[in-house]
Amino acid sequence: MGIKILGIDIGSTQICAVMAECENNSTNIENAIKIIGIGTVKSQGLKKGSITNIELASSSIKAAVDNVMRTAGTRYDKVIVSISGKDAKNIDCKDVINIPEREVNIKQIERAISSAEYKVKIPHDYEIIHTLPYNFKIDEQDNIEDPLGMNGTRLEVQAHIIVVQKSALLNLRKAIEKAGLKADNVVLSGYASSIATLNEDEKALGAVLIDMGGASCNMVVHSGNSIRYNEFLGVGSSNITIDLSTILHTPPTKAEEIKVKYGTLKNQENQLIVLPDLGDENSTHEVGISVITKVIYMRVEETLMILAKMLSESNYKDLAGAGVVLTGGMTKLDGLRELASAVFDSMPVRIARPKEFDGLIDVLRDPANSCAIGLCLYGAGFFTPYEIDSERKLRYKEEPLIKNQGLISIREMRDEIDNDFETIKEEPIIAPTQDQTYDSLDLKIDKEDLKNNKRDIGDIKDKINPFSKFINYLKNLF
Structure with missing residues (x-):
């Protein structure tokens, strides 16, 4: 069984939901995609790319998703949602980092991209949804397509940052949640359409992609x-x-x-x-x-x-x-x-029409469905070679291999630490002998506290070194 990806194109005149199945054990990703369902409804609560009524918008989203699930006959594993370029801005950034190991690895690429982000000032009412590197440079060698595995002492990156207004993003997420969904990624609609329509030659030479929709052009x-x-x-x-x-x-x-x-x-x-x-x-x-x-x-x-x-x-x-x-x-x-x-x-x-894949070809070859299909392809790995996505995670075309090597995001680290605290909270407390200490947790217990039963989970957290695991993760990363 493959991964089911649900792409939801939230347009001003139409909401289009497409479900695709991706075989994650396939060696050729283009042959691994199969379209298994589509559902479209007339948009309500949206105007020129913006949500104007959360209740109506969420009802429209839910109706489109219900339609596609009836067509596909199955549920989804990932949800990828589009956001209009109406509230988006462009920011370019660059930075350079040292390579102590003299060989570029995935962790250093992520560090270089993140460092470039911090070099620019993001407006306080905007949030990053994409950081897209377009040029790498190692030492004096420029225009490197993929720096992974190359040797050098300095890695420079130039990237394009796409930011959107926080209010627009929050309203979108709220409408999605009211429809009973949780977005795994939010993708700029024009970016998704380019994934579904541009071929490799056009990307290499450079192309302008214009998605001409019902109430807007991206x-x-x-x-x-x-x-x-x-x-x-x-x-x-x-x-x-x-x-x-x-x-x-x-x-x-x-x-x-x-x-x-x-x-x-x-x-x-x-x-x-x-x-x-x-x-x-x-x-x-x-x-x-x-x-x-x-x-x-x-x-x-x-x-x-x-x-x-x-x-x-x-x-x-x-x-x-x-x-x-x-x-x-x-x-x-x-x-x-x-x-x-x-x-x-x-x-x-x-x-341009969307690329051809197995499934409902006649229906999906409609240019109006380009964005929705592009969202499914994004979820299946058809993104730029490297990027930091809306969830602040590094996306990489070989990311399943990277994940197997133990690379996780900072957000996942924090979640694991919080889970560890919850586990400690639930475990029974065993009083130590006079000379015993909980060395494995970097925790020392006061005997008087034990006798008076005055300990609580807040005291335990204060006595635990909360950064020990976090530091170990960072050591693995860097």
Whole structure:
């Protein structure tokens, strides 16, 4: 039996939950992934990437998860959740550490990344969700793809930090918990979409990935080993619906129908269609299809022009040697690729669907599902070669091997120490003889305390050296 990974893409117009099974004993991870279920519901309690009503959002999340569990017929082992780039910021950092052993190991890589984090000032109301190294340097040798096992005396790292507002992250976690779940990881939605769509050549040459969703567009620039830049635009396909409803003076539900039916950016024959009037559906009026096309074209062109301007002002456009990759539900508009090529200064443009895996291929090849599938892939190990994730743990492509060597996070260390204290609290206390001491616990007991039964667990903690195990862990790490 493989590990079941539940990816939940929390979008402003749709919540998509996908469950994948990963065979952890497979030698080829790409052949180990199988999609076993999908569930989608209309979003409630969300607007332009932000949670506006926790109760409604949690109900929508729960409904999507219930749907995917019915489809898959099984429960999950991991939960990976997306967060919009609306409340995210970019921070770059770098630092250098000495290598006493003259050979780089995984512990030193983690120390270098963590040290680079501490060199920058994180706004007090923001929290790190990703620290993504994009360049390593050993002594005078630059542009090292993977420093593990290499020899040298100094290791330098350059990394891209993604931070989000604490309030947005807390609201997301609260909505997830109210739905009866616990997120193992929170992943930037644009990052997840890039995992599901970009191929290795595009990553090596550098590419701009834009996920064009229902109410927003999330853009990331991926170059080499990692993301270098991320940006957010609060415009999506729902804005086309609003434009059609306003200009054609027809109800939003009908505007959505004609957007899906006549959604093209190419010129069409000027046929007339009958639409109900806004506010009085018993009366109707005629509209030419060419008018519908022009409304859609104007909104999409404006959106692409804003995105192109954001890319130019980011100073990362030159890193996108492979061009622009578009995904998301809005990319299903006919003619989008040709218009995007013109707007992005003739840069190569590709419309991307999620990578093919075993399972519900026909359903999951929809570009609207890119983020959800990318979340499952992230949980299965399809992340950058090294990163510190939202739980402040080092992620590494060979991490199952690393875990077998006993590498654990600081948070896990603290949990183990707390568990040790609880064990001591529950064990019966045996009075020592006059000359006895609890050497194994670094604990000395006062006989008068024993006679008067005045000891409590607080006294024991004070007499135990609480850092002895912690120091031993640190010795193993460093």
